[in-house]
Amino acid sequence: MIAPVLPTYARADVSFERGEGAWLTSTDGKKYLDFGSGVAVNALGHAHPALVKALTEQAQKLWHVSNLYKIPEGEKLAKRLIEHSFADTAFFQNSGAEAMECSIKMARKYHAVSGHPERNQIITFDGAFHGRTLATIAATGNEKYLEGFGPRMPGFVQVKFGDLGAVKQAITPETAAIIIEPIQGEGGIRVPPPGFLRNLRELCDLNGLLLIFDEVQTGVGRTGKLFAYEWSGISPDIMAVAKGIGGGFPLGICLATAEAGKGMTAGTHGSTFGGNPLAMAVANAVLDEVLAPGFLERVQQMSLFAKQRLAELKDTHKAIIAEVRGEGLLLGIKTLVPNGDFVKAAIGEGLLTVAAGENVVRLLPPLIVTEVEINEAITKMSAACRKLEAATTKGAA
Numbered sequence: 306m307i308a309p310v311l312p313t314y315a316r317a318d319v320s321f322e323r324g325e326g327a328w329l330t331s332t333d334g335k336k337y338l339d340f341g342s343g344v345a346v347n348a349l350g351h352a353h354p355a356l357v358k359a360l361t362e363q364a365q366k367l368w369h370v371s372n373l374y375k376i377p378e379g380e381k382l383a384k385r386l387i388e389h390s391f392a393d394t395a396f397f398q399n400s401g402a403e404a405m406e407c408s409i410k411m412a413r414k415y416h417a418v419s420g421h422p423e424r425n426q427i428i429t430f431d432g433a434f435h436g437r438t439l440a441t442i443a444a445t446g447n448e449k450y451l452e453g454f455g456p457r458m459p460g461f462v463q464v465k466f467g468d469l470g471a472v473k474q475a476i477t478p479e480t481a482a483i484i485i486e487p488i489q490g491e492g493g494i495r496v497p498p499p500g501f502l503r504n505l506r507e508l509c510d511l512n513g514l515l516l517i518f519d520e521v522q523t524g525v526g527r528t529g530k531l532f533a534y535e536w537s538g539i540s541p542d543i544m545a546v547a548k549g550i551g552g553g554f555p556l557g558i559c560l561a562t563a564e565a566g567k568g569m570t571a572g573t574h575g576s577t578f579g580g581n582p583l584a585m586a587v588a589n590a591v592l593d594e595v596l597a598p599g600f601l602e603r604v605q606q607m608s609l610f611a612k613q614r615l616a617e618l619k620d621t622h623k624a625i626i627a628e629v630r631g632e633g634l635l636l637g638i639k640t641l642v643p644n645g646d647f648v649k650a651a652i653g654e655g656l657l658t659v660a661a662g663e664n665v666v667r668l669l670p671p672l673i674v675t676e677v678e679i680n681e682a683i684t685k686m687s688a689a690c691r692k693l694e695a696a697t698t699k700g701a702a
């Protein structure tokens with residue numbers, strides 16, 4: 306018999322009743338330190354008072370009206386995002402995949418209204434993750450996600466992550482855009498080589514391509530800047546944001562320059578739920594916190610502290626940890642045991658982490674994490690490492 310919830314996830318045998326800050330309480334009353342943040346979603350931790358207030362106050366007033374009408378909370382959010390990014394315009398949806406769909410449609414439409422409908426091919430990178438819709442699994446290019454789902458949506462070519470020569474070779478008169486995550490999240494916290502994003506910008510400018518950043522995971526303070534592209538010194542033409550921006554309320558946003566968005570006129574795109582007053586109220590409250598003076602600097606300090614402590618952890622547990630990677634609070638530990646074993650052992654110690662590609666364990670604490678909590682996570686990971694070491698020795702004996 307099939308499970309009541311379609312079993313597409315291999316779920317850990319734990320469920321939660323409530324949360325506060327970086328902590329979750331399971332239904333059987335145990336405390337867990339949450340260094341997964343629902344995969345980089347709970348940027349401000351659980352039950353942040355300002356978010357609870359924004360959501361409940363809005364819930365008393367108005368939930369949904371439809372995009373047939375003006376939504377002042379959405380206009381406010383768009384203006385703030387524009388003020389704090391490269392963008393001139395924003396479109397609201399409900400998820401990362403939808404924000405990517407909008408980005409892909411926008412790039413194709415841009416070339417179509419520029420007189421080049423043949424320019425509809427998009428270059429993506431191996432190890433990428435852009436979502437689970439039919440277009441975004443084609444963009445992701447991972448056979449595991451594509452298999453059995455019928456004809457692969459055409460229009461995507463994939464090249465090796467970080468290989469500029471391969472990108473150059475892949476550009477044809479039909480190329481519309483390049484899509485890249487400034488740091489690959491699901492792929493295993495893969496940071497591109499220095500200067501790579503800048504080189505892509507130059508290639509795009511040279512060839513009339515649009516540069517699309519998928520900041521669904523890297524955005525909203527995760528790397529210590531509001532958006533990860535800010536570290537690169539260049540900016541994209543289109544950017545997808547989701548996960549952290551709603552702090553746990555579903556929201557995806559496609560941001561773009563006026564030029565890149567010029568084809569998206571009335572009737573070309575839509576969303577029933579996207580930009581509803583509840584999501585807009587919460588996202589404005591998330592921005593209030595993340596843009597508050599000192600907040601992002603504090604994320605950078607916590608990152609530095611976490612990296613130092615993780616380097617020590619790696620030195621103490623050389624048989625378990627091969628490498629520490631990442632930026633800001635988007636960190637990864639490449640393990641020498643299967644990453645799933647590490648995640649499981651950490652749960653056993655009361656710490657939540659998330660597995661990723663390249664046998665990496667992701668650490669995505671809420672951005673409000675403290676030094677005390679980072680130390681506590683290190684203690685829990687040490688204990689998990691010792692158990693894994695004992696099991697490895699036993700296995701070898």
Ligand SMILES: *Cc1c(COP(=O)(O)O)cnc(C)c1O
Pocket residue numbers: 399400401402403405434435436437486490491519520521522523547548
């Ligand atoms: C999570 C993620 C997505 C997909 O977001 P959903 O909300 O699950 O649709 C897309 N791109 C990146 C980089 C992501 O991390």
